[in-house]
Amino acid sequence: MKEVIRFFDCFAGIGGFYYGVQQIKSNKYEFRHVAYCEIDKSAQKFYDVACSSEGTQKIQDVKDIKTKKNPNGIMVSDFDILFAGFPCQSFSNVGYRKGFDDPRGQLFFYILDMLDYYKPKYFVLENVQKIHTIQNGSLLDEMKKALCEIGNGYILHTWNLLASDYGLPQKRNRIFFCGIRKDLTEPKGISEPPVVDLKTAKYPTTWHLLEKGAVDPKHYIPQGSRRTILTKPSNWEGDVNIDNAIARPLTATMAKWHRANQDNYFSEAYIAGTDPYVRPSVNLDTEPIRRITPLEGFRLQGFPDKYAEIAKNLKLAYSTQYKLIGNALPVNLAQAVIEHFLNSYL
Ligand SMILES: C[S@@+](CC[C@H](N)C(=O)[O-])C[C@H]1O[C@@H](n2cnc3c(N)ncnc32)[C@H](O)[C@@H]1O
Numbered sequence: 001m002k003e004v005i006r007f008f009d010c011f012a013g014i015g016g017f018y019y020g021v022q023q024i025k026s027n028k029y030e031f032r033h034v035a036y037c038e039i040d041k042s043a044q045k046f047y048d049v050a051c052s053s054e055g056t057q058k059i060q061d062v063k064d065i066k067t068k069k070n071p072n073g074i075m076v077s078d079f080d081i082l083f084a085g086f087p088c089q090s091f092s093n094v095g096y097r098k099g100f101d102d103p104r105g106q107l108f109f110y111i112l113d114m115l116d117y118y119k120p121k122y123f124v125l126e127n128v129q130k131i132h133t134i135q136n137g138s139l140l141d142e143m144k145k146a147l148c149e150i151g152n153g154y155i156l157h158t159w160n161l162l163a164s165d166y167g168l169p170q171k172r173n174r175i176f177f178c179g180i181r182k183d184l185t186e187p188k189g190i191s192e193p194p195v196v197d198l199k200t201a202k203y204p205t206t207w208h209l210l211e212k213g214a215v216d217p218k219h220y221i222p223q224g225s226r227r228t229i230l231t232k233p234s235n236w237e238g239d240v241n242i243d244n245a246i247a248r249p250l251t252a253t254m255a256k257w258h259r260a261n262q263d264n265y266f267s268e269a270y271i272a273g274t275d276p277y278v279r280p281s282v283n284l285d286t287e288p289i290r291r292i293t294p295l296e297g298f299r300l301q302g303f304p305d306k307y308a309e310i311a312k313n314l315k316l317a318y319s320t321q322y323k324l325i326g327n328a329l330p331v332n333l334a335q336a337v338i339e340h341f342l343n344s345y346l
Contacts, residue, residue, distance in 0.1 A: 003029040003346065005122075008079035009036040010062060010086075010114070011107070013043050014324045015051040017083035017124070019303060020334025028346050034077040037062050042320045049310050067113035076118060083338075084111050085126040085329045108143065112150050119151045121184060124338055125177040126329050132160070132175070140175075147179055154179035155187045157341065163330040164246050166193070167201035169209070170300050172249040174333055178341040185345055193340035196332075198246075205245040207276030209299040210266060210292075218318065219290045221257065221265065230260050230284045242289060243270035243279040247300055252326035254291065255319035264292050294321040302331030 009017050021031045035057035038044050044060070052058065057077045059065060066073035086107045115123060125147075131140050148156050156179050163172040203209040221229055232240045240260040247264045254263055268288045269280040282289070292300065295308035311321045 002027065004032050005029050005081055005342070006032045006034045006077075006079045007081045007083055008034060008076055008120075009051075010082060010084040010111070012036040012038040012047055012051070013040075013085065014046050014303070014307070014328050016085065016301065016329030016331055017126075017334050017338075018047075018051040019331045020329070021338060023331070023335045024339045026339070026343070026346075029342065034079050035059065037065070040324075042314075042316055043324055045314055046310060046316070046324060049314065050307060062107060062110045062114075065110070065114060067110075067117040069113055076114070079118065080120055081122040081124065082111070082114060082118075082120050083124050083334075086111060112146055115147070115150045115154070115179075119181065121181050122342070123147075123154070123177070123179045124334075124341065125179075126334075126337075127175050127177075128173070144177070147177055151181070153182040155182055155185065157190050159192045159337065161192065161333055161337070163333055164198055165195040166330070166332040166336045167196040167198065168300060168302050168330050168332050169198060169201075169203055169205045169245065170247040170249060170330065172330055172333075174329065176333075176337045178337065180341075180345055188344070190341070190344045193336040196336075203299060205276035206247050206264070206266070206296075206300070207245060207270065207273070209296055210271050211295060212271060215290065215293050219293055221289050221291070225257055226285070226289075228259070229257055229265070230289070232259075232261060241279070242282070243267055245276050247292075250292075250297055250300055250322075250326045252323045254297075254326055255322045257291070265289050266292070294318065294325065297322065297325035301325055301328045302333075302335075303328075 007021065009015065012018065018033065024031070033053050033056050036047060036052065037059040038047060039061050059074055059076065064074050066075045111125060131143070144156060144158060148154055156177060159176045161174055161176065163170045163174070198204050230240060242260055242265040244264065248262070251258070251263065266289065267280065267282040269282055273280055294311055295305060298305070298307045
């Protein structure tokens, strides 16, 4: 009999964790989706179609969940593993260092409160890697300490991973915190999930996933903005390279026509070319150049093509789609981390 692992997908977005676990095939365990929490209405609409199964509990605001500090809140259905890609804004301005008595303002505290109250067997949390650099790394140390000590204590593994090491042509770094309740096992050292050779992946480069046919003209850089987008200001670091075989990290604001050194643009010459690793010589004044389409965005994050159909059927604006895609957790990372972590213990 397989062990059933009931999961609560918190800060669910469009379901990077959800779709990641659907890809895991194990003869020891299987997943059951019991609850999800997401505050954004567009993400909810999307998730309800793409991910929610019948009987899945839906909670809108994590602040409404029952915990010791919120005894009248909504009780989450029993779950064994908590998934949470908590919003990174939590760390940008509020004084985490004030400690756990800090007025509620940071969503990481809600994760701690849930672990303290529900004491799930496992958790997998995800965030931007820049946490490393905040307060010279002391914030990360405090977070790890808190996660080890919360409830009856957890054994913690922390990994910094790059999406392009796990089968997606995108330089997206994420930090993962994987915990197993201390009373369930003995601590052991676990290496990072084994890397995947990108050449063997479904899409080894961006070129492999770019739509080759006509796309909505709205995706082409507007004539009047070309110079701003494609010229490097003299005081800026970095490059303006377009036609990157491995994409820059997708952002939630990619609808805003960022400068080329912050975003992903592709020329028709590259898209129509035959060598994904060669950047054609492109006239930046005249060559048609475009941003990625939502379908390409979903692919770059490891989602199936049907997700683009779902977004289209829901009539989500491009800006909304890009926000949801840019905030998402790459599916391949979710899958690799959860599978490796659980297989190390089960
Ligand atoms: C970094 S994104 C996580 C994305 C998700 N892992 C995915 O694959 O799409 C954080 C999510 O938390 C949601 N969120 C922010 N504040 C929230 C709150 N108070 N309660 C529930 N969800 C919240 C945001 O709307 C956003 O979708």
